[in-house]
Amino acid sequence: MMMVRKSKGLGERHQKILDFIASYQREYKHPPSIREIGEHCDISSTSVVNYYLDQLEKSGNIERDRKISRGVRLTGSSASPSGDMFRVPMVGVIQAGEPIHVPSSADFSSFTPEDSVEIAMSLMPAKEKGKELFALQVQGESMIDAMVNDGDIVILKPTQDARNGDMVAVWLSDRNETTLKFFFKEKDKFRLQPANPTMKPIYIDRNESLEIKGKVVMVIRKVERYN
Amino acid sequence: MMMVRKSKGLGERHQKILDFIASYQREYKHPPSIREIGEHCDISSTSVVNYYLDQLEKSGNIERDRKISRGVRLTGSSASPSGDMFRVPMVGVIQAGEPIHVPSSADFSSFTPEDSVEIAMSLMPAKEKGKELFALQVQGESMIDAMVNDGDIVILKPTQDARNGDMVAVWLSDRNETTLKFFFKEKDKFRLQPANPTMKPIYIDRNESLEIKGKVVMVIRKVERYN
C-alpha cells in the first residue's frame, strides 16, 4: 500500500485531525487528548498523532501547551471563532406608544438565557464592552425614521444623559412617545435628528420633558420574508 | 440547623473558582486542572478543590467529565455563552454605483480572520447556518430606502435566484446600479419593493437585465456618533 502524499500543504489526515479537534472542542468544551485523536482518526499509535500535531504546529494551524493534558488549540482560520462573546438580556419591546422598560441591575443577574441575544465581542464598539447592556425588540413601523424596522433588535446601554451625536432612546412624556434619534443639545432646546438623512429633525423645548432612557449601540436585523 | 455560610448560594470562594475557570478558559482555550485551580484560588489541597467542584456541580454551575483531565466546563449563566458562532468573510463594500463582488468558493477557504465578522449561531435564521455566507460593508447613503445606512454591515447568501419576498442584492446593469430590495416576480415584470414601507416599489421589465447577486439574511449596524 502506497502512501500518496498530498503534494501541497495539508494532507487529508491533517485535515481530519483539525476537523476532529474542532468538533470535539465544540462538543466537550475542552480539547481532545492525543489518544482520543488517534482513535477517531484511525491512527493506532500516539507517536504518530504527535508526529502530525508537530507538523500542524509548525504550519501554524494549531498551538500546543507542551506537557499539559489536552493542550492543543486551533489557531487562525482553523480556529473556532474566538468564542469571545457575551449575552445581552432581551427585556422587552420598544414601540412608539409606550415608554421603554429599562431593567434594573437586579434584573441583569437573573435573566434567562432563552430571552437573550448573543453578540460577538469583535462586533462591539470597544467602549461598550461592559455588561450593562440590554436589548429590545422593535414593534411596529414607527421607527422607520431611525432606519429601524419592525422586528429589529436594538441594543441599548442604560444612561440618563447623552453626549451630542449619540443615538438615544428617549421618552417624550408630553407627546406620549418613545423614539430613537441622534441627540444634540442646543442653546435653548434639544434637537433630535433622525438617522435617515432625508428626514428633518424635531426640536424639543427645554421645558418639555425629555427622558433619555439609553444609548443605542447596535441594531440587528434578521431579514425574514416580506409579507 | 442553620448554615453560617455566606448566607446565599455561592460563597466567595465558589465565585472565585468560577471566575478563574472562565478566565483560564478564555486565555488558554482549555479548562484548568484541579491543581491549577487550587494554586490560583489559594487552596492548598486538591481534595478541597474537588470538594468545591462537587458543590458547584450539584448547584448546576459547572459540569464535569469525571476521570478525564481538565474535564470541567461552565454551564448556564456562568458559562461563556454557548460559543457557537461562525465567521463570515467581509469581502468588500456595497454601494449603489458598482456591482458587488461575490466571492468564489475558493475565496471562502482563504479569507483572513481580520476581515471577518463573527455572528452568534443563535442570531442566525435557522435555514442559513451553512458556511456560504459573506459580508459587505455599505458605502454611502444610497440604500436608505432599504433601511440600510452608510457603514452598516450586510450579510448575504450567494444565490442567483430568489423566491418572492426574499430580500436580495441585485445588480441592474442597464441602470448601472446595485440595490437592496424585496423581490417579487410578477406576470411580465419584476417588482422590487423597498424595505421602507413608505416608499414605492420600482418595476423592472423582464427584458431589462436584473442580476441577483445574493439574498440578504442579516443587517448589522454599529451605531457610532453622528457627525
Next chain:
DNA sequence: ATGATAACCGAACGCCTGTTCTGTGTCAAG
C-alpha cells in the same frame, strides 16, 4: 460536654497523557 457538620489539609494510589525511542515498510533519487 457531646456530637454533628462544614471546611479544610496532606498524602497516596492509579489511571491518563505527553514524550521518546526503537523498528518497519515504502518510495524516489543517486
Next chain:
DNA sequence: CTTGACACAGAACAGGCGTTCGGTTATCAT
C-alpha cells in the same frame, strides 16, 4: 542496490491529574 526521507507502529517511561481516604479544626445545636 543503497540511501535517506517519510509515514507509520508499538512499547515504555515519567510526570500530570482526578480520586479517595484518614485527620484536623471551628462552629453550632443539643
